[in-house]
Amino acid sequence: MDFPRVADALRWGEEILTAEGINGPRIQATLLLGDAMGFNRAQLLANLRDPVPAAAADTYRRSIRRRAAHEPLQYIRGRxxxxxxxxxxxxxxxxxxxxxxxxxxxxxxxxxxxxxxxxxxxxxxxxxxxxxxxxxxxxxxxxxxxxxxxxxxxxxxxxxxxxxxxxxxxxxxxxxxxxxxxxxxxxxxxxxxxxxxxxxxxxxxxxxxxxxxxxxxxxxxxxxxxxxxxxxxxxxxxxxxxxxxxxxxxxxxxxxxxxxxxxxxxxxxxxxxxxxxxxxxxxxxxxxxxxxxxx
Ligand SMILES: C[S@@+](CC[C@H](N)C(=O)[O-])C[C@H]1O[C@@H](n2cnc3c(N)ncnc32)[C@H](O)[C@@H]1O
The missing domain is CATH 3.40.50.150 (Vaccinia Virus protein VP39)
Incomplete structure (x- = not known):
């Protein structure tokens, strides 16, 4: 699945994390997408209409799947x-x-x-x-x-x-x-x-x-x-x-x-x-x- 805009990617991640019972799905999706795109939270939220580059989208999808499997957010982010x-x-x-x-x-x-x-x-x-x-x-x-x-x-x-x-x-x-x-x-x-x-x-x-x-x-x-x-x-x-x-x-x-x-x-x-x-x-x-x- 492609993400024409940052906002679409965030919505996708939030839905998956919510379905798996992860607390704070929106903030976690935001952090993981920010990591994948090299943006901090403020930068990401300022660019909600931008497209997500293909490599960043791949990284983000992998991260969301790991988090949906209840791997700790800190291990996925490495910090x-x-x-x-x-x-x-x-x-x-x-x-x-x-x-x-x-x-x-x-x-x-x-x-x-x-x-x-x-x-x-x-x-x-x-x-x-x-x-x-x-x-x-x-x-x-x-x-x-x-x-x-x-x-x-x-x-x-x-x-x-x-x-x-x-x-x-x-x-x-x-x-x-x-x-x-x-x-x-x-x-x-x-x-x-x-x-x-x-x-x-x-x-x-x-x-x-x-x-x-x-x-x-x-x-x-x-x-x-x-x-x-x-x-x-x-x-x-x-x-x-x-x-x-x-x-x-x-x-x-x-x-x-x-x-x-x-x-x-x-x-x-x-x-x-x-x-x-x-x-x-x-x-x-x-x-x-x-x-x-x-x-
Ligand atoms: C609850 S963690 C605390 C880690 C860190 N101090 C913190 O607060 O995040 C406990 C740590 O003690 C270490 N540990 C467990 N048993 C130990 C022992 N008998 N002697 C020395 N370190 C031990 C574990 O490897 C682990 O890193």
Missing amino acids: APFLDFEVEVGPGVFIPRPETEMVVEEALSLWQPTAQTPWAVDVGTGSGIISIALTRARPAGRICPIDRSPTPLVTARRNATNLGVADRIAFIRGDLLSPLGADQHEPDSGVRQTVGMVISNPPYAPEDGRDVDPEVSDHEPREAWAAGPEGMDAYARLIPQAANLLLPGRPLVLELGYGQADLVTDILAGDGRWQEPRILPDFNEIPRTLTVQRA
């Missing part, structure tokens, strides 16, 4: 926004969520790097958004992102390079905080002295996928969302490691899954080395960010 920047994402890399922006903003209110304590550790970095946002906001800081999977680490490094902050980021492949010796009761005192904060948006869904949208479980990497039978495994291992690593007064910042605030608070209490946690809701009033200082 995702976060705060005031954009990162590259693709299969194997968790897509940044707006909830995590609030987690980062809260972390920034607690973290002021100094020459003696320059480092923050970002556990489960994925596309690198948390590390990149912290580095951009705190030029004196240095960040150590850790991820167990190679694909996110490669992508995070490329994102940091593209955004000009890679020289202040030290990527590590490994399991939670283990690479920093945090399985031991008190790791290397030099490392402890220099780490001012631990932050993580860990996997937090039950591994059977019962709480996960099929668009996520079918397309996003399982290791990014599955965390044991109740979704608590990463928190249960990370919290005692962070207590081993952080000196008194230094913060741990965690993104929480739905309904997990009390369970995570219980883990902190059971560990016994933490002050009273603070829990903040997201824009849907769901408790989402937990901050707590090492006692």
Whole structure:
């Protein structure tokens, strides 16, 4: 099918996406057609009567079919926004969520790097958004992102390079905080002295996928969302490691899954080395960010 005008292409895409139950079909069709034609949204909407070149029409048709099959929009576009920047994402890399922006903003209110304590550790970095946002906001800081999977680490490094902050980021492949010796009761005192904060948006869904949208479980990497039978495994291992690593007064910042605030608070209490946690809701009033200082 040819599209004599941009407006016809948009209507075609919107109809297909609507039929497949995709939310926001008009805006998604607009973004995909804009990508295919090399236009931003405003340019596209200013040219509704223009014809769609054949190559762009082909690309657009392929993109609409992928989206109609419920492949995430961000994977089709190859990029995702976060705060005031954009990162590259693709299969194997968790897509940044707006909830995590609030987690980062809260972390920034607690973290002021100094020459003696320059480092923050970002556990489960994925596309690198948390590390990149912290580095951009705190030029004196240095960040150590850790991820167990190679694909996110490669992508995070490329994102940091593209955004000009890679020289202040030290990527590590490994399991939670283990690479920093945090399985031991008190790791290397030099490392402890220099780490001012631990932050993580860990996997937090039950591994059977019962709480996960099929668009996520079918397309996003399982290791990014599955965390044991109740979704608590990463928190249960990370919290005692962070207590081993952080000196008194230094913060741990965690993104929480739905309904997990009390369970995570219980883990902190059971560990016994933490002050009273603070829990903040997201824009849907769901408790989402937990901050707590090492006692
Ligand atoms: C929910 S995603 C968060 C990604 C990114 N921080 C964000 O907020 O968009 C969790 C990330 O943790 C990583 N991960 C899962 N288990 C891990 C482990 N045991 N050690 C290190 N990283 C892990 C996954 O590969 C994934 O990139």
